[in-house]
Amino acid sequence: MGVCQPHGASSQKRNEHPVSIARVEGRVQPARSGDPKRVGPYRIIGRLGSGGMGTVPAGLDPAGLRVAVKVIHPAQAEDHEFRARFRREVQLSSRVHGPCLIPLLAADPDAETPWLATVYAPGVTLDQHLAAHGALTGATLYAFATGTAQALAAIHSTGVVHRDVKPQNVILTPAGPRVLDLGIAHAADGTSVTRTGVMTGTPGWISPEHYRTGTAGPEGDMFAWGALVAYAATGRLPFGTGAPDVVAYRAMSEEPDLDGLPGELREPLTKALAKNPAERIRAEAAAEECARLLARQTTQVLGTAAEPEPTRISERLTTAWNLPDMEDPAWSLPTPPTRRRALITAAVTAIAIAAVSGGIVAFYSSNDRADADLPSGRTAPSTPSPIGASGTTTAGTPAETPSAPVVDPRTIRIPKDPLAGVTNPAYTRAGEETQPHPDEWSASTIAASPEEHDAEKAIRDRMTSMLATKDMDFMKPTITFNQRAQTVMVTGGPVPQLPENYQEVFRRAGEMAACSALAHRLKNDPTTWPYGRFAIYWKTSDGDLDAAALGYGEATDGCISETAGQWHGDESGMATAEIPSSDKAEIRVAGATVKGIVSTWNTNTTETNDDPIALNDGISLGFDPVEEAAYIWTDDPNNRFTSRASQSNLTGAVEEAVCRKLTLEFHSNKSWEYIRWAVAIYDAYTGTRHFIGSGTCPS
Secondary structure (H helix, E strand, O other): OOOOOOOOOOOOOOOOOOOOOOOOOOOOEOOOOOOOOEEOOEEEEEEEEEOOOEEEEEEEOOOEOEEEEEEEOHHHHOOHHHHHHHHHHHHHHHHOOOOOEOOEEEEEOOOOOOEEEEEOOOOEEHHHHHHHHOOOOHHHHHHHHHHHHHHHHHHHHOOEEOOOOOHHHEEEEOOEEEEOOOOOOEEOOOOEOOOOOOOOOOOOOOOHHHHHHOOOOHHHHHHHHHHHHHHHHHOOOOOOOOOHHHHHHHHHHOOOOOOOOOHHHHHHHHHHOOOOHHHOOOHHHHHHHHHHHHHHHHHHHHOOOOOOOHHHHHHHHHHHOOOOOOOOHHHOOOOOOOOOEEOOOOOEOOHHHHHHHOOOOOOOOOOOOOOOOOOOOOOOOOOOOOOOOOOEOOOOOEOOHHHOOOOOHHHOOOOOOOOOOOOOOOOOOOOOOOOOOHHHHHOOEOOOOHHHHHHHHHHHHHHHHHHHOOOOOOOOOEEEEEOOOOEEEEEEOOOOOOOHHHHHHHHHHHHHHHHHHHHHHHHHOOOOOOOOEEEEEEOOOOOOOOOEEEEEEEOOOOOOOEEOOEEOOOHHHHHHHOOOOOOHHHHHHHHHHHHHHHHHHHHHHHHHOOOOOOHHHOEEEEEEOOOOEEEEEEOOOOOOOOOHHHHHHHHHHHHHHHHHHHHHHHHHOOOOOOOEEEEEEEEOOOOEEEEEEEEEOOO
């Protein structure tokens, strides 16, 4: 966000616009003397770039999400007019969400040193790519045109005008094009981030009406979009180079240079580059038209004859985009240990998302059990029965269901070693460490036997119940079976524009649901049930002949991570807990529990001699539905918990207050499943959170 000074605008002051996050070096550079160690909730690990208005540090949120943080220079922060423009920039940016945009995560325009943070987008700008590799071609070009038009459509739909669409403000990430930089954006209501009478924009990317009258509306953005796509397709500036006044004359009076442009793109670009703004194509129409062209390109590549549906275009955009990853080892963090083998570790956002979405649950402020009904939109999962599939008990006698005592399904343990004592089990791969082979997934089939159908339903229902608490139940799993590999496959996708942390939650939910269902089956039918392994996959399009493996494991060594028989919280559970909950019961309990922790701590101060705390001391609580745990964390903004004694006292207060609330809810709400807890605290010396306590409440 922000903008460079346009050439020839000599009347414009040097401090007119804030520094842009778009124009950074791309890779993390070492931090310099005087750079902050921390900005808001973000730990700073280096520097991405700098400019006249400030610096762009590289940051990590507590869950490891990579962010670009714009930090304004103190001299600029003292300028009240500048601070007002920066505040307006934040307000406009927070309104804009959509495909091919970089979302604003958090900001504090009123801080002593103002700052804002966006998701870090790896890649180079369009002009850098063209200089190094030449023009975009084929489906990648059509994906670029579609994605940038979609981004402008999203911006315009919120009543905002970009006003500086140009190659330096479009970054080509491995996931697709991203439009950045709303630093000189203008609201349709007439309020603006920049001064009246100052020319905004960059010559060559300014519309004729803006040159003549200073008018800057959505039509001006579309003029610049037409020039942008033409530049991407040909590698030449459509109005040439030269002095700013010469370029301005060409834009106002001459036709653009479109030689070499693919014929199909000529029509939408000609409409966009019309001199009369009333004749220009709208962003939404341009996105739809380019989407049809992209679909035609990709169907030719895939060899399908049917005309694709426009609603599938996001999938096709992702499939058509062909740029390499740009991994920077400076971002790398140690991978947290996990019992199951995760093949892909996704970065997860937490506090940053809360700053925009309204807050993580309560932000302001030991038994393995089977599945249970869940409140507030959570679907009722299938609880694997202790009775065998044949309708008899494991001892072989007829099952007398009507006279059986009523058992709370939440108290049914997941077998930790379901094949213990079994001499000839049907599942013969126990203890193997081999990773799943892609051919095993492609050879898997849908459920055929009644037992497979039961397992499929148990896994799907359990996953849906977990995902629903985070409003993620739109991710529908497909369950298939490979009897030869003795493996159950859980496949997700395709879901266009899916955040990486959602895919990670899908992996964890799939592993837990499959593990628990298979463990019960192995326990009840050890000599006939052949499936003990599970693998989680993700497809990027419906036509995929293969899928990416996210994780795998087996149900013969326990489904809940324990050390010496005790459950302990971990980073993956914390990351899931930090995602805001959509479950009303969880929100209610979380708010009451945080207040209970504060009250318990303050009551105990007469014995501990600690200072009292308040809700604004940064104690937060969220729920991990996968391991049914409440996570409590604090970044300790007031340095309340720096000593070992205070941390021990906090753990005691958390255990007392959390178990009181969770146990009360467990007995009064038959759908409540959370009985575990973990607490973590920020360590200023290491710049990371570490766990100071966890456990299981008596139920």
